[in-house]
Amino acid sequence: MQFRVTLHARAADVAEAREVRLDVPDPATGADLKRALAAACPPLAGLLASSALANDREYLSDREVLEQSDVHVIPPVSGG
């Protein structure tokens, strides 16, 4: 599946990109997508370990197969 990955905050700065398009063989889990992203953009690898994947409604599991092509990378949050 081709994923459209949106990077936020520090992740966007580290990757020097706000959006990345990645092909990952089916079935792709969250962990598979993270590995592909780290391979495509090595400086992101460290931050991905403390980041979550998410869709528009929920954080996603790294272990489950991704069903949507739009995925967000959520680095450590600092609101409030």
Added chain:
Amino acid sequence: MSDSMYVSLTDAPLVEALLTTFVGTPASGAVVSFAGVVRDHHEGRSVLRIEYAAAEPLALAKLADVAREGLAVPGVHRVAVVHRTGLLEVGEASVIVAASAAHRADAFAAARLLIDRIKEVVPVWKREHFADGSREWAPGFSVAEADRGAGRPQEVRES
């Protein structure tokens, strides 16, 4: 969304009175609100302003989840949570929470839970703009799956 909770993510200035008015009910003897405000320093460095970015619409969905957690506190009548985005000057509120209950202990407990959980789970990021011209994202709390699974999210001190 129930009529017992009000949730908003906005780039407009926050008005505390809107929240305290919303949470008030005839049965509520206690209304507690908390505002997080942009301060002029961070770890000894002078801060000019803070930029807040959010992953929308996930951030709004997570604010609503937090509001539901607040409503689940025993005795709580209503809750309200609002978070600001954009570039904020020193003295401006970045977040306001409010809760009502018959008695103050329950309202304080709910307000405390609301602000703590916002900081832990809502995908919002702040970047301090320092007087020396540098800009840095705050370290924050990990929402990675391993950290979510461990119970409370982990604060990331270095990244």
